[in-house]
Amino acid sequence: MNYNFNEIEARWQKYWAENQTFKAKNPGSIPKGEELPKYYVLDMFPYPSGAGLHVGHPLGYIASDIYARYKRHKGFNVLHPQGYDSFGLPAEQYAIQTGQHPALTTENNIKRYREQLDKIGFSFDWSREVRTSNPDYYKWTQWIFIQLFESWYDYEQDKSRAISELEEIFSAEGNTRVKAACDDEVEDFSAEEWNAFSSEEKQRILLKYRLTYLAETEVNWCPQLGTVLANDEIVNGVSERGGHPVIRKKMTQWSMRISAFAERLLQDLDKIDWTESLKESQRNWIGKSEGAQIKFKIQNSKFKIPVFSTRPDTIFGVTFMTLAPEHELVQKITTPEQKEEVEAYIAASAKKSERERMADVKTISGAFTGAYAEHPFTKEPVPIWIGDYVLAGYGTGAVMSVPCGDQRDYDFARHFDLPITNIFENADISEEAFSGKEGTVIANSDFLSGLEYKEALQRVILELEKTGHGYGKTNYRLRDAVFSRQRYWGEPFPIYYKKGLPHPIPTHCLPLELPEVEKYLPTEEGEPPLGRAEKWHWDEKNEKVVAVEDNEKPPLGVWGLELNTMPGWAGSSWYLFRYMDPHNEETFVSKEAQQYWENVDLYIGGSEHATGHLLYSRFWTKFLHDRGFLSVEEPFKKLINQGMILGTSAFVYRLEGENVLLSKNLVGKNNVQPIHVDVSLVNASDELDIEGFKKWRPEFAEAKFVTEEDGTYKVGREVEKMSKSKYNVVNPDDICENYGADTLRMYEMFLGPLEQAKPWNTAGITGVHNFLKKLWKLYHSGPDGEFLVETSHPSGGIEGGLKTLHKTIKKVTEDIENFSFNTSVSTFMICVNELSAQNCNQKEVLEPLAVLIAPYAPHIAEELWAKLGHSESVVTAAYPVYEEKYLVESTKNYPVSFNGKMRFTMELSLDLSEEEIEKTVLADERTKNYLSGKTPKKMIVVPGKIVNIVI
Secondary structure, eight states: OOOOHHHHHHHHHHHHHHHTTTOOOOGGGSOTTOOOOEEEEEEOOOOOOTTOOOTTTHHHHHHHHHHHHHHHHTTOEEEOBOOBOOOSHHHHHHHHHHOOOHHHHHHHHHHHHHHHHHHTTOOOBGGGOOBTTSHHHHHHHHHHHHHHHTEEEETTTTEEEEHHHHHHHHHHHOSTTOOBOOOTTOOOOOHHHHHHSOHHHHHHHHHTTSSEEEEEEEEEEETTTTEEEOGGGEETTEETTTOOBOEEEEEEEEEEOGGGGHHHHHHGGGGSBOOHHHHHHHHHHHOEEEEEEEEEEETTSSOEEEEEESOGGGGGGOOEEEEOTTOTTHHHHOOGGGHHHHHHHHHHHTTSOHHHHHHOOSOOOOEEEEEEEEOTTTOOEEEEEEOTTSOTTSTTSEEEEOTTTOHHHHHHHHHTTOOOOOTTTTOOOOTTGGGOOTTOEEOSSTTTTTEEHHHHHHHHHHHHHHHTSEEEEEEESOOOEEOOBOOSSSOBOSEEEETTEEEEOOGGGOOOOOOOOSOSSOOTTSOOGGGGOSSOEEETTTTEEEOOSOTTSOOTTEEEEOOOBOOTHHHHTTHHHHTTSTTOSSSSSOHHHHHHHOSEEEEEEOGGGTTHHHHHHHHHHHHHHHTTSOSOSOSEEEEEEOOOEEEEEEEEEEETTSSEEEOGGGOTTOOEEEEEEOGGGBOTTOBBOHHHHHHHSGGGTTOEEEOOTTSOOBOEEEEEEOOGGGTOOOOHHHHHHHTOHHHHHHHHHHTSOTTSOEEOOGGGHHHHHHHHHHHHHHHBOSTTSOOBOBSOOOTTTTHHHHHHHHHHHHHHHHHHHTTOHHHHHHHHHHHHHHHHHTTOOBHHHHHHHHHHHTTTSHHHHHHHHHHTTOSSOGGGSOOOOOOGGGTSOOEEEEEEEETTEEEEEEEEETTOOHHHHHHHHHHSHHHHHHHTTOOOSEEEEETTTEEEEEO
16 A cells, blocks of 8 residues: 555644644633643744745654644643734735735635644644734733733832832822933923823823833834835835935934833843844843943033943043934034034935944044033033934934044044043053953043952942943943834834823723725825724714724814724734734733743744844733733743745856856856756756756846757756745745655754755655655565554564664653754664664554654644554543663673674673573584684673673
8 A cells, every 4th residue: 555645644644633632721611620731832923925835844743743732742731722823014015005904814824824834734823823914902902002001110129110109109208209211302390390290291201101101212214115114125325115304303213111111121031941143132232331320511502412331430531422314402402603514424324224333343424512411520521422323213313422442433533633642551450350250440530540340330330320421331322213104014003192192092992993095105294094084083972993084183082092003013012922822802811821831932933033023022921910911021931033945046147248157067157147047947967957047037148058068958056045025935845745745844843953054955855765665664564565564473473573662762852852853863764774784564563653652743644543543632641651671781792803803793692691692603504604613712702792702
């Protein structure tokens, strides 16, 4: 009977779907006495693109699926859900081009994804599927946003608290004793003053404390596209989509105070099982630094410039100050004489992205404001410049420039002929002194001379605090997260604006559903696409969305709704908790479900989310814990980043300036342009289908192809990222069709360690497929290949099989626990080879083997399990446990040598004495042949090691 993988896989996929084989049990549905330990396995939220999956995408899914199946066999109640991060820019871009609603595009993409995922045989609990674009899901994203809006961060208690509690504090004692995360410009007020404020004044003040708040933020604005772009959507100063100019401008946007959680996000990394490299990425992003906040008073002005410095002890080396061009004080302090130059420089800087400004270390540019600050200690005038190497969003957007100790400050000073004071003159320092090494001595100041670094640092901070010019401060690079997008396809903010102030709609009115619009572009006035909605005002009294005839003059009690939508990370920051209780209409997750599942035990996904997604998710989890909605503070206990599967690209070589294509071996020293070729047009011998290529690329229909001597055109090969744009994508559907899903699963694991990048080579897949056919044959050893597994066996005839089985159980179990799936596949291959050589077809061996391989190749395992007489799925079978007695060596393969030269080997019992070994070896026909009638002079026997016969 042949291994008909297509038929087998279709049958078992249908069985799993009909029987909901992988449906996790909710805590309330588990009868007493039948409780199982829980285990939660999760893959990073996929975005369903129109391109579907290529073979690189399932790598992490296969790994998590193996582990989820393994845990089920080990007796765990496993939650292994799947869903879709279905809001996003690609669907909206397609909608702009075609007019098709993003919901339709998304639905089609999801159908394609689901079809592909099912073909690979994943053990997902599809009854818990979530989609971020479904109103019943984003209702709770909106609810969480409102909770953030109604919260503040108390540094004294180091937790989030309800805004109503802050109002009580203000009412009783004002804000002077409150230590909260808030805007910088909050002014002190007493309880009496607070109680005398109008309702609007109170709301304006509270907005400065809320965990989600409105603020003017520097953004990358693309006028032609009418939207804000992320840094990675900009290439060489223009938009990636369309190549339009991008400028930096200030916009009022929603932000979230993730910076308030910086220290907890940093410290709690020690509580989770993540790789050190991943933790280090987060530490660097959070960027903790100790130093001082220093206030420089601007001469002849009421303004002060706050500066954070990790080396306040170098303050006597300050010879100028540099502000970011977009710093809020620039326009206020620039003198009339410098106004034209400053404005021209600001306009030029606005055309650069933050990334370009950070990367540009060679170009030196700036402008003098004409204003001077006063040195806090010497009282000398310090010229104030602007330079785009300083960013408004980092620190305070201003630096005290110390050219004797900082390379960029030094280059700037030299370029503009500014003074450089050597504060290290006559000091006992090395070239590394400025990095704050122990033993650094600071000179050139009355009260710092001769002090070591730490002493000098503390002395400066003490003097700053004493004189009111600053204070010691811990700073973080982590900035508050911008939370607004000028897009259509995203979660609507549950916010309306009453007299210019934001108000949340009542939570019982959620979800606030995305309205229909005629176009998905910004309005002609530059408003986001929601500005086109006919029905997008909030009737406060009747608590519903209504249409108004004149947006500028809505009826009394009717207010405009927020026109921006939430970013993609909104729905993906909490989705793991919705999977625990996806159909609950009363809350985002019940306390019972959350306390049972807790958080994710194993999370697998790409390293590209090492900072953004993981930081935001950790932030939201900590917030929800603070407010009593969750019992955990971390979302993911263990996290593994899978490596990338690389594609092998193919290239033809065009002779520069001519329509001539040279075969790879003829390129030589010619100047050629490599051109990507669709890998489907190239065979296993790297030969190009020339006619197919001409049809694919009509511009080369008349090209001259210079071929090899045998008439073939050889392409070049290069391993690079698998991508549609490189035409090196391999479709998993084709692999499943030609070799089977089990082959795909095992081959992807066989390619190499999970965390490492590895190249795909379709030619290598046949080896894994042949292994599965060999496995099948073990169970089908009948005369005509029919199923034949023996339940009885001759005395002693099974020992070798049991030894092989238990050796395999031990190794594969260790490999799974260590996520070394590639070595597991090798172990299975060795096992099947050994059992085949032993002609082993005993049920005592083959039944546990079917369970053992089930997590890796579930379809063939199910089929074999059913043939072994079981009516229930192999999923219900207990994981086999190895027995030590079968791993104890009872024999030794002795090398038998003559005069020190090994001639043959003999399998002998380890129970034999030296004398018995001698007798057995001497009695062997091969020994007699080598002796040729001679009597050995001596026999050296080392039990368990060697036999050497000296002639």
